[in-house]
Amino acid sequence: MKHSAxxxxxxxxxLLKRWRKLRAVALGAAACVWGTVxxxxxxxxxxxxxxxVPFAAGGPTDVIARITGEHMSKxxxxxxxxxxxxxxxxxxxxxxxxxxxxxxxTIMMGHMGTHAAAPxxxxxxxYNPEKDFEPIGLAVGTPILIVAxxxxxxxxxxEFVAYLKANQGKVNEAHAGVGSVSFTTCTLFDSxxxxxxxxxxxxxxxxxxxxxxxxxxxxxxxxxVNLAEQIKGGKIKAYAIATDQRSPALPxxxxxxxxxxxxxxxxxxxxxxxxxxxxxxxxxxLNDALAKALDDATTRKRLLDLGGILPDGAGRTPxxxxxLVKKEVAxxxxxxxxxxxxxx
Amino acid sequence: xxxxxxxxxxxxxxxxxxxxxxxxxGGCLIGTLIGVLPGIGPIATIAMLLPITFxxxxxxxxxxxxxxxxxxxxxxxxxxxxxxxxxxxxxxxTVLDGHPMARQGxxxxxxxxxxxxxxIAGTISTLVVAALGVPLSELAxxxxxxxxxxxxxxxxTLAIVLVQGSLLKAGAMVLLGLLLSTVGADLETGQDxxxxxxxELSDGIDFAVLAMGLFGFAEVLRNLQSFEVQPxxxxxxxxxxxxxxxxxxxxxxxxxxxxxxxxxxxxxGNGAVLAPFxxxxxxxxxxxxxxxxxxxxIEGVAGPEAANNxxxxxxxxxxxxxxxxxxxxxxxxxxxxxxxxxxxGPQVINNRPDLFWGMVTSMWIGNLALLAINLPLVGLWVRLxxxxxxxxxxxxxIFCCIGIxxxxxxxxxxxxxxxxxxxxxxxxxxGFEPAPLLLGFVLGRLLEEKLRQALVLSRGSFxxxxxxPVSCGLLIVAVAVLIIALLPAVSxxxxxxxxT
Numbered sequence: 032m033k034h035s036a037x038x039x040x041x042x043x044x045x046l047l048k049r050w051r052k053l054r055a056v057a058l059g060a061a062a063c064v065w066g067t068v069x070x071x072x073x074x075x076x077x078x079x080x081x082x083x084v085p086f087a088a089g090g091p092t093d094v095i096a097r098i099t100g101e102h103m104s105k106x107x108x109x110x111x112x113x114x115x116x117x118x119x120x121x122x123x124x125x126x127x128x129x130x131x132x133x134x135x136x137t138i139m140m141g142h143m144g145t146h147a148a149a150p151x152x153x154x155x156x157x158y159n160p161e162k163d164f165e166p167i168g169l170a171v172g173t174p175i176l177i178v179a180x181x182x183x184x185x186x187x188x189x190e191f192v193a194y195l196k197a198n199q200g201k202v203n204e205a206h207a208g209v210g211s212v213s214f215t216t217c218t219l220f221d222s223x224x225x226x227x228x229x230x231x232x233x234x235x236x237x238x239x240x241x242x243x244x245x246x247x248x249x250x251x252x253x254x255x256v257n258l259a260e261q262i263k264g265g266k267i268k269a270y271a272i273a274t275d276q277r278s279p280a281l282p283x284x285x286x287x288x289x290x291x292x293x294x295x296x297x298x299x300x301x302x303x304x305x306x307x308x309x310x311x312x313x314x315x316x317l318n319d320a321l322a323k324a325l326d327d328a329t330t331r332k333r334l335l336d337l338g339g340i341l342p343d344g345a346g347r348t349p350x351x352x353x354x355l356v357k358k359e360v361a362x363x364x365x366x367x368x369x370x371x372x373x374x375x
Numbered sequence: 376x377x378x379x380x381x382x383x384x385x386x387x388x389x390x391x392x393x394x395x396x397x398x399x400x401g402g403c404l405i406g407t408l409i410g411v412l413p414g415i416g417p418i419a420t421i422a423m424l425l426p427i428t429f430x431x432x433x434x435x436x437x438x439x440x441x442x443x444x445x446x447x448x449x450x451x452x453x454x455x456x457x458x459x460x461x462x463x464x465x466x467x468x469t470v471l472d473g474h475p476m477a478r479q480g481x482x483x484x485x486x487x488x489x490x491x492x493x494x495i496a497g498t499i500s501t502l503v504v505a506a507l508g509v510p511l512s513e514l515a516x517x518x519x520x521x522x523x524x525x526x527x528x529x530x531x532t533l534a535i536v537l538v539q540g541s542l543l544k545a546g547a548m549v550l551l552g553l554l555l556s557t558v559g560a561d562l563e564t565g566q567d568x569x570x571x572x573x574x575e576l577s578d579g580i581d582f583a584v585l586a587m588g589l590f591g592f593a594e595v596l597r598n599l600q601s602f603e604v605q606p607x608x609x610x611x612x613x614x615x616x617x618x619x620x621x622x623x624x625x626x627x628x629x630x631x632x633x634x635x636x637x638x639x640x641x642x643x644g645n646g647a648v649l650a651p652f653x654x655x656x657x658x659x660x661x662x663x664x665x666x667x668x669x670x671x672x673i674e675g676v677a678g679p680e681a682a683n684n685x686x687x688x689x690x691x692x693x694x695x696x697x698x699x700x701x702x703x704x705x706x707x708x709x710x711x712x713x714x715x716x717x718x719x720g721p722q723v724i725n726n727r728p729d730l731f732w733g734m735v736t737s738m739w740i741g742n743l744a745l746l747a748i749n750l751p752l753v754g755l756w757v758r759l760x761x762x763x764x765x766x767x768x769x770x771x772x773i774f775c776c777i778g779i780x781x782x783x784x785x786x787x788x789x790x791x792x793x794x795x796x797x798x799x800x801x802x803x804x805x806g807f808e809p810a811p812l813l814l815g816f817v818l819g820r821l822l823e824e825k826l827r828q829a830l831v832l833s834r835g836s837f838x839x840x841x842x843x844p845v846s847c848g849l850l851i852v853a854v855a856v857l858i859i860a861l862l863p864a865v866s867x868x869x870x871x872x873x874x875t
Contacts (some may be wrong), residue, residue: 239704332716333716
C-alpha cells in the first residue's frame with residue numbers, strides 16, 4: 032500500500048507539471064483571444080481551471096461535467112478544462128483531486144459512488160468524503176429506474192415486486208460492475224425487498240443493457256440517461272422510477288411510491304467539490320458560476336433532456352451538499368458492507 | 376430498395392453540405408495523423424476535441440468525430456507497417472507481414488494495398504450498414520454470454536494458425552496473455568487479483584500499455600542492441616503503389632476480410648478486434664504456400680486491413696440502432712451525441728433520419744477522402760523510413776509516453792509500458808513471438824467475463840454451451856480447427872517449413 036503510493040508519486044510530478052504547463056500555454060493563448068488577459072492582482076480566476084472527472088469521457092458524469100462546465104467557463108471568464116482520471120470506481124481521480132492544492136484551480140465532479148458508497152466499498156480509500164473536501168454545490172441528480180426485459184411477465188410494478196419475491200431463485204439481475212451506480216442502487220432495492228437474486232456482473236452499462244435487451248437477464252437498475260431511449264423504443268420495460276415525482280423525460284413511468292414502495296428513493300447525484308483548504312470566497316465564486324449555469328436556459332434544457340433533476344435555491348448551497356454527503360455516507364455504508372463486496 | 380435509395384439521397388443531402396465535407400475531411404486528416412503517431416489513439420483525441428464540437432450542429436460534430444475514428448484505423452496501419460508498432464488492437468496483425476514487406480523495400484506496396492483494401496472494405500460495409508443495419512442489430516442481441524464464450528474459444532484456436540515458429544512457445548505466449556488479462560479487480564467480488572498491492576493495476580492492464588511496451592519500446596531496444604544498419608530503403612524504395620498483379624493477389628483476401636469484419640463488427644463487446652486475426656488465419660489456410668506468411672505476404676496485409684476497416688464501420692450499427700456502444704471509442708461517441716441532446720437509442724433512426732443517414736453516407740465520403748489523403752502520402756511515409764534512427768527512436772518513445780499518459784492521465788501507465796518494453800525485448804531474444812500473447816490478452820478478458828456470466832445464468836451448469844445451437848456450432852468449428860492443425864500430416868508440413 033505505502034509502497035505503491037510512493038512509486039506512483041515519484042514520476043507523477045515532473046510529467047504532470049510539464050503536461051499542465053503545456054496545456055496552460057495553449058489555453059493561455061486561447062484565453063487571450065477570449066479577451067481576458069490576466070494579471071497577478073486580478074481576483075480568482077486568473078487562469079484555466081482543471082476539473083477532474085473520475086470517469087471515462089462520454090459517460091453520464093462526464094456529460095454533465097461538460098455541459099455545466101461550458102457555461103461556468105463563460106461566467107468565470109476562464110476555461111474549465113475537463114481531465115478524465117479514471118480507475119477504481121472513480122476513487123483514483125478523486126484521490127488525486129483531494130491531494131491537489133486548494134486554490135480553486137483544481138476542482139472535481141464527485142458523485143454518489145465516490146462520495147457516498149466508496150467508504151464502504153474501498154477499505155483502503157485515501158480520502159474521507161466528509162472531511163477532505165470543500166463542497167461547492169450539487170449539480171444534477173439523475174433518477175434511478177428499475178427496468179426489465181421486454182417480455183417480463185409482470186404487468187406493473189406491484190406485480191413485478193411480487194414476482195421477484197416469489198421467484199427469487201430463478202431471476203437474474205444484471206449490473207454494471209461492483210461499485211457502479213447500477214450495482215449500489217440495486218443492492219439497496221434487493222435488500223429492501225429482502226430478495227437474493229443471481230447477480231450477473233458486466234463491465235459497464237452497455238454490455239449489461241445489451242443482454243437485457245436480448246432477454247438473457249431479467250432486470251437491472253440504472254440511471255435514466257442510460258435507459259430512457261431504449262424504453263421509448265420498446266426494447267426494454269420500465270417498471271418504476273425511484274423519485275417522488277414522475278420524470279418529464281418519461282411521464283408514463285410511475286414512481287416507486289405509486290407502486291407501493293416509497294422507501295426506495297434514490298438518485299445518482301453529481302456534485303462539484305474543491306480540495307480541503309480552498310478559500311471561502313473562491314468556493315462562493317465557483318458555486319455562483321454553477322448556479323448561473325443551472326439557470327441558463329440552454330444548459331438547463333440540455334440537463335433536463337437527460338432526465339436530470341436540478342437542485343433549487345436552498346439545495347444549491349455548499350452547506351446543503353455537505354449535509355447530503357453526510358446523509359448519504361450514513362445511508363449506504365451499512366447496506367453495502369452487508370454485501371461483503373469490495374469496489375472494483 | 377427504393378426506401379434505401381431515398382434514405383441514401385437524404386443522407387448525401389446532409390453529408391454533402393460544404394461544412395460537413397470540410398469537417399469530414401478534417402476529421403479524417405486528424406485521425407490519420409494521430410493514427411500514425413504511435414500510442415496516441417482516437418479516444419484521447421476525440422475527448423480533447425469534444426468541447427470544440429459544442430457550437431456546431433450535432434450531425435456535423437458526429438461526422439467529424441467519426442472521421443477521426445476511422446482515420447485513425449488507416450493511420451494505425453502506417454505505423455504498423457513502417458516501424459513495427461501497432462497503434463491499435465486491430466493493427467497487431469498488420470505488423471506480421473506489413474513490416475517484413477517494408478524491410479524488403481516494399482513499404483509503398485504494403486501501404487498502398489492497406490489503403491485500397493480499407494477503401495473497398497469501407498465501401499462495402501457502408502452499404503451493409505445502410506441496407507442491413509437494423510435487422511443485423513437484432514441478430515446481435517441473440518448473442519448471449521454462452522455464444523460469446525464459444526466465439527472466444529474459437530478465437531483462441533486462431534493463435535495456432537498465427538504461429539510462425541514453435542507451437543509450444545506460441546501456446547505459452549497465449550497462456551501468458553490470458554494470465555495478464557486476469558490482472559485487476561475480480562468482476563464479481565471486486566477483489567484485487569495479481570496486482571501485488573499496486574493500486575495502478577486494480578483496473579487491469581490497458582491494451583495500449585501492453586502493445587506499446589511489447590512492440591514500441593521493445594522494437595527500439597531491439598534495434599539499439601543489434602546496431603542494425605537501417606533497412607536498405609535508401610536504395611530500394613521500389614514501387615510506391617501496388618501493381619496490377621499485387622492487386623489481383625490481394626483482391627480475394629480483401630473481399631473475404633470485408634465479410635469477416637462486417638459480421639464481427641456488429642457483435643457487442645468489441646467483437647471487431649477478432650476480425651483481423653480471423654482474416655489472417657483464413658488467408659494463411661487458403662494460401663498455396665503458407666510459409667510466405669510472416670515474411671511479407673501481401674495477402675497477410677490486405678485481408679486483415681480490410682477486415683479491420685469493415686469492422687470499424689459496422690461497429691456503428693449497435694451504436695446507431697440500439698444505443699449500445701461496442702467499444703470505448705463508441706462509448707465516447709455516445710457522450711458526444713448526449714452532449715448534443717441526442718441520446719442514442721433505437722429511435723434515432725426514426726426521429727433523426729438526417730443524422731443517421733448523414734452519418735452513414737459520410738462514412739463512405741470519409742473513406743474516399745482517406746484514400747485520397749493516403750495514397751499521395753505513401754511517398755512521404757516511406758521517406759520517413761530514411762529518418763536516422765537517432766532521431767526516430769527518441770520520437771517514438773516520446774510519442775508512446777504522451778499517448779499512453781493521455782489515455783487515463785495516469786503516470787503509472789507510462790512506467791508499466793516501459794516495463795513491458797523490457798519484457799517484450801527479452802521475449803523476442805528468447806524466440807517468443809508477441810502476437811499470440813496479445814491475442815490471448817485481447818480475448819482473455821471477454822473469455823473470463825462471458826464464461827462467468829454464462830455460469831451464473833445457468834446456476835453453474837456447463838450444458839448451455841453445447842445445447843444452445845450457435846454456441847455449439849462455434850465450439851464444433853473450434854474443435855475442427857484444432858484437429859486439422861494437430862493432424863500428423865499437417866504437423867509434419869509445419870516442421871518442414873520451420874526447418875527451411
